[in-house]
Amino acid sequence: MKVSLASAMGTCFGVRDAIDLAMSPEFHSDLTIVGQLVHNPQVSESLKQNGVSLVPGIEDIGQIKTKKVMITAHGAAEKTKQKLHDAGFIVYDASCPLVMRVHQTIKSLVTKGYFPVVIGQKDHVEVKGIVGDLEAHLVINTEDDFEKIKDSGYRKLGIVSQTTQQTDKVEGLVEKIRSLDYVDDVSFVNTICQPTQDRQVAVHELADQVDLMIVIGGFNSSNTKKLVHVCEEKGVEARHIESFHQLNQEWFIGKQHIGITAGTSTPEDIINQVHSEILKIAKEVEGLEEQALHS
Numbered sequence: 100m101k102v103s104l105a106s107a108m109g110t111c112f113g114v115r116d117a118i119d120l121a122m123s124p125e126f127h128s129d130l131t132i133v134g135q136l137v138h139n140p141q142v143s144e145s146l147k148q149n150g151v152s153l154v155p156g157i158e159d160i161g162q163i164k165t166k167k168v169m170i171t172a173h174g175a176a177e178k179t180k181q182k183l184h185d186a187g188f189i190v191y192d193a194s195c196p197l198v199m200r201v202h203q204t205i206k207s208l209v210t211k212g213y214f215p216v217v218i219g220q221k222d223h224v225e226v227k228g229i230v231g232d233l234e235a236h237l238v239i240n241t242e243d244d245f246e247k248i249k250d251s252g253y254r255k256l257g258i259v260s261q262t263t264q265q266t267d268k269v270e271g272l273v274e275k276i277r278s279l280d281y282v283d284d285v286s287f288v289n290t291i292c293q294p295t296q297d298r299q300v301a302v303h304e305l306a307d308q309v310d311l312m313i314v315i316g317g318f319n320s321s322n323t324k325k326l327v328h329v330c331e332e333k334g335v336e337a338r339h340i341e342s343f344h345q346l347n348q349e350w351f352i353g354k355q356h357i358g359i360t361a362g363t364s365t366p367e368d369i370i371n372q373v374h375s376e377i378l379k380i381a382k383e384v385e386g387l388e389e390q391a392l393h394s
């Protein structure tokens with residue numbers, strides 16, 4: 100049984116840098132992360148064990164007990180940062196530069212007279228940050244949201260995407276928006292980040308070769324679920340796990356080639372643990388299959 104790792108997977112540099120900053124000894128248990136940094140229970144647990152407090156968002160400002168606060172890699176609106184400053188907190192900004200690029204891009208589209216539209220999940224912390232300083236905007240996620248464009252009355256649209264969206268989905272939506280008879284002009288800037296694109300390409304390539312894909316990541320991580328979805332669309336069996344404890348030997352029986360991939364919030368040590376356990380299971384299953392052949 101062959102076991103292969105996706106050529107790109109796991110924690111992106113933006114999230115990794117933010118975690119490293121939060122774990123830095125300079126904070127001495129005096130730091131609260133505002134907004135979920137990663138959708139991964141093990142990482143959240145290890146941050147807590149290092150004395151880092153977590154609050155879901157700026158709405159929970161009243162719960163913050165530390166003097167120092169951190170904006171996550173997913174960024175935040177300028178007015179959110181200002182609110183924290185005004186409340187007397189020392190603000191550390193771990194916004195990923197690739198998220199900041201989306202903020203700048205959408206502002207520049209607005210300056211050029213385009214109505215801002217974001218393709219993404221309206222409740223995601225990154226999207227809230229992208230649109231947080233805009234006077235008006237639309238967030239769309241599927242074709243069902245095109246009605247919102249019609250109702251807005253705007254015919255000249257400036258479109259960007261959440262950094263972790265799927266490229267083919269975003270390009271497909273933009274093409275359809277261009278063909279709507281109530282839209283005159285579309286300026287689209289693809290702001291899906293390079294690490295996300297690399298992971299998408301890697302999972303497509305690996306899914307073409309394997310008959311079982313193990314996808315590692317938080318059960319509430321949307322980019323991990325998207326990796327599962329890519330495999331299923333290609334007709335490849337995919338199993339979503341958070342840790343090696345959830346691996347089941349039965350999944351591997353009769354399989355020739357196992358692929359391993361992971362969402363952008365899955366740390367390297369968790370991927371390594373899963374990889375080692377799969378190698379062990381693969382050996383056991385091969386032994387069982389050989390025994391069955393000779394009995």
Ligand code: SF4
Nearest residue numbers: 111113195197262292
């Ligand atoms: S997913 Fe992309 S944009 Fe988001 S933090 Fe990671 S590198 Fe930055």
